[in-house]
Structure formats: structure tokens, C-alpha cells
Amino acid sequence: MFRRARAAAFALGLFAAAAAAFASPEQVKLRLPLKAKLPLRGNERIALAPFILVTDAEKARDKRLQNVDLQGEFHRFLKKQLEKKTKFEVVEAPPDVKLPTQNLTELARASEFWAAVGAQTNSEIVVSGSLEFKVEDRSGYKTEEYTSPIDGRTYYRQVYVEQTGFLFDIVFLVLDGRTGEKLLQDEFKDFRQTSSRKADELQGLFENLFSLENQILNTFVARDREAERYIFKD
């Protein structure tokens, strides 16, 4: 009888050990703070200057890009987001402000020009940079696995897949409006793919922009982001 009790206790112990070994942890979500990349007070006056449009050369070839006013749409988006989610005063640089160069490195070094823009708009911060937006027709034949219902064997076959890709690449130049010196240069990139051939380019553009929104705003103000971690119960 004693032997049976010992066997029962041993089985119970084994069960407890196995349960502990297979106890899976719990997944929890945290919100982690992202400090602003620039140490600003938060109520500065920011001037939005023109951006270099990298897609200009391709516009002539791609009819779909001709319909998109990239400069205007991006300015509108940035101004709206900054006004809605920060306490900065946002102004547009006057239309007669023309960039002194189309080279980004030279543009970042044009401190006299930026100081003049800062004085003209009475802004402490000036934002410029470059914008690249590409619409890519990615339709074509792709290889996929196919299991025949007749003989059950796996074959490879070519299928025609219609896809459009939207690529948005933004280089941000943040400049001191008083000295014209570069405060920060940062790049944000996003690629989206839709499963249709003639997806709307403006819709694609805004999908790119909304996915970059948090990163763009994080240049100026603190944001947070969601993270997942595992915690154990035993």
C-alpha cells in the first residue's frame, strides 16, 4: 500500500514538474516613450520651406505621378499634423523662396540662405529636405507551388499577379532659423504594396505618409510606441 502511495506522490511530482516546464508565459503590451529627437521647448515658430523633389525627372515618363502635387500634399500633411499634435506655430515659407541648389548636401550647408529664410518668416526653426515618391507596377508572373488534386503531387506553376508598389522616401533637414546651421538630418522610408494593378497613387501616398506620421512627429515632440514582452506566472 505504501508503495502505491509513493508511486502516486511521484506521479504528482512529475505532473507538477511537467506543468512548470510547459507553462507558457503571458504576452503583455507596453507603451514605451520615444523622446523627441530635437531638444525643443515645444512652442517655437516653424517655417516649412520647399523640399527637393527627387521624382521630378521621372514625372515626364510616369503619367500617374503627374497627377500628384507632392510638394503641396506633403506640406499640407506636415502642417496639419504639427498643428494638430504639437503646440508649434507653423508657417509656410513665402512662394518666392526658391531653393539655392537641388543637391541635398549643399542645401544642408547653405546656412546664409536658411538664416535669411528664418529672418523672413520670423521662425526659430526651418524645415526642408527631399521627397521621393515612386509608383511601381510590380505585376508579373510569379512562381507558386501547386498540389495536383488528381495525382497529389506538387508542381510549380507560373501565375500572373497584379501588384502596385508605393515607395516614399523623405529626408528631413531641420535648420536653425537664426544661424541657418543644420540641427538634424533624418531619413524616413516606407514601402506599401497593394494587390491591384491600377491602385490610386494619392491613396498610396497617404498610406505611406500615415505610416510615417509617428516617426516624423517624433523629430519634434515626444511620442510613444507599443511594444510586446513576455512575463511568467510561475
Added chain:
Amino acid sequence: MNRSRTWVLTFLLVAGSCTSYNHPETAATQLKFGTDVAKKGLWREAAFRYEQAIAKAPDNAHAHNNLAVALEANGDFARALTEYKKALELAPNDNYIRRNYARFAEFYTSYTKTTGKAASVP
């Protein structure tokens, strides 16, 4: 006689496991309670519970991992790093702790890069 002894033994086993659940001072109970409150978003209380668990069982890798997560949620990243390292030291092959540490390291490196608060994660 033997049969009654078996019943007594079984009763003691079951009773023992039940009573340990009610003892707030054991590491296991603190850990479980900490995780319950963490799931409700009460991270300060969770951190306190995990600290209590570590005080009872300093070599419990799970408790160090949980404390690291709670500290991270409370914004105490430097201490979270120390706790993650301790958890990994105690359980170097635990995939969940390794995954947590990798994700934390990615975040903490970019966080320190933008704030310059501490040296980057090695």
C-alpha cells in the same frame, strides 16, 4: 491502516499545494499576483510584487525577467537593463527572456541615442 495512511498522505499533498497559494510571502505567489496586476496595467504594483519575489528567491530568472518588464513599463530603463542581464545570466537558454532582452536592447539603444542618457547596450 495502510489505506488510511494513503488518504492522509494524499490529503497532506493536496492541502499543502492549496495552502502555499494562500501564503502571500512565497515567491511563487508574489510572482503570480504580480503577473495578474501587470495584465491589468498596474505596473508599479507588479514591480513591487516582483521585487518581493526576488527577495524570497534571488535566483529565480522568471522573477528577474518580470521585474525588468515592469521597470521598462514604468520608464526605469537603466534598472530594467540590469534585471534583464541578471535574468539571462540565470537562464541563458530561455528563449522568451532572450526575445524580451533583444527587443528591449533595440529600443534602449535608439532611446539612449536620441537622449544620450546612458551608454548603448553591449
